[in-house]
Amino acid sequence: MKITPEEILHVANLARLHMSQEEVGAMARHLDDILTYVVKLNELDTEGIIPTTHAISIVNAFREDEVKPSLDREKALANGPEQNGESFVVPRVI
């Protein structure tokens, strides 16, 4: 299962990661190792097996719909690379 540079660049774009030519090459080698290895899962017949998403099954982990104190605005903004006291400031979207 050879992963192509195009596929890596496509996936990198989905993950919002920039990859140089060199990085794509190195990534391709490592990914091939991993993807070749995981093919062994096809040795197993999993017809009708329900996938596990939760190791321990908990149902309806709800709380009462009560207003409670949340994080203080100043604290919430404190780690912001750029903020105006009210919101986080970012470059334009387009």
Place this chain on the structure above:
Amino acid sequence: MALHALTIHELREMLASGQVSAVEVTRDVLDRIEKVEDKVKAYITLDPELALQQAETADKKLKDGTGGALCGIPVSVKDVLCTDGMRTTCGSRILENFVPPYDATTVVKLKQAGAVLIGKVSMDEFAMGSTSEHCAFGPPKNPWNTEYICGGSSGGSAASVAAGECIASLGTDTGGSIRQPASHCGVVGLKPTYGRVSRYGLVAFASSLDQVGPLTKDVTDCAQMMNVISGYDANDSTSVPQEAPDFRNALTEGLRGMKIGIPKEYFLEGLDPEVEKNVLKGIDLLREAGAETVEVSLPHTDYCVAVYYLIAPAEASSNLARYDGVRYGLRDKTSDALVDMYRNSRSQGFGDEVKRRIIIGTYALSSGYYDAYYKKASQVRTLITEDYRKVFERCDVLVSPVNPTPAWKLAEKIDDPMSVYLSDILTISANLAGIPGISVPCGFSGEGLPIGLQIQGAHFQEEKLLSAAFNLEQRLNISHLRPDNL
């Protein structure tokens, strides 16, 4: 023994009786850090002044008899757990200057019990790794031989405990990240049942696998730490509303017919002969303590690495999407469009192993590949969980090695991620099934490197693990040994 070399239970008694003060204990630990930290490099963030302030408060509490179970005990915390006002980096440049505005629940519990927080310890970036070499701020070194890895991803936790740079530590385990470094550094490390300990404030790597747990010098300390950190937390929707017992009740002499299963797949080809010898010796001692052994099988063991290295990266790719330079963390300020800012910030901030896993995870979840990879892995995860369910009908606990080999040299496998992934084969399944597992020291290799023995149990059966581990520790009589050439 020096104060920093003692256990929680020994120190707590001395503190209670006034034989020693909390400030003296913290000073001794800080002196120790000053002496050996250059060689061990376990800490990313240290705050000696704050630690001494906490120790002073602890002394007041001890005086008026209001001191909690860990009052005056210096602890380290893996840098993946949020600490209010104390930098939390997750071993990553992308969070190099991140200061959380709140404490993780487990940190709150440590503080409520009176523990003295010495600092935050090193780890593989975002807990992705088995050697702690993927720490952006440099790897910790094995205190038993500083040319060797500590293991990972809780390498700093294991090293700081082993080196006497704290009395106990909080680590996390997603595929073995408490148990394996505990084994490599000769300390006790326990991964609780999924949901036993709150994940609130634990920076998420793989949400269905992550668990917080203690690394300590002995089993008694492990039980004490478990008492402090366990319990339902409404802030964690995966937290189980199940009362935790007093885990110290498990620390009794004799195993009274406890059935120990020996999973044959864990004594695999390539198992280091010294690891095998020491683990088998441990099993003999458990028999002497009254246990019965039976050979069992976990037939899907061989598939667990493939399952994990699809599921964990997939969950990670989702959990790490939040690091985009908007609200916290590294931001590339030269970008003049939003998507470029995301791309540049993430690419500059994340290390290679993290990028590798994000790519794998994104790929496994992407359209056209989801069924073949992620769904398939999740189905095999069910088979692995079923293996354990069947086996625990025939025995109380499972005993096996923790890692196929003792620790290896730093940089030895840095260019071969696949070989490191394969070494996780003995610890991964416990996370996939959500069951508890403990690593307890059971000997040393010919080169003086620690070897751990793993005990796994059914969901919420930590007491059986602690009981077996305690009896082994009593008979081995090596828990007082400390590395002596730092």
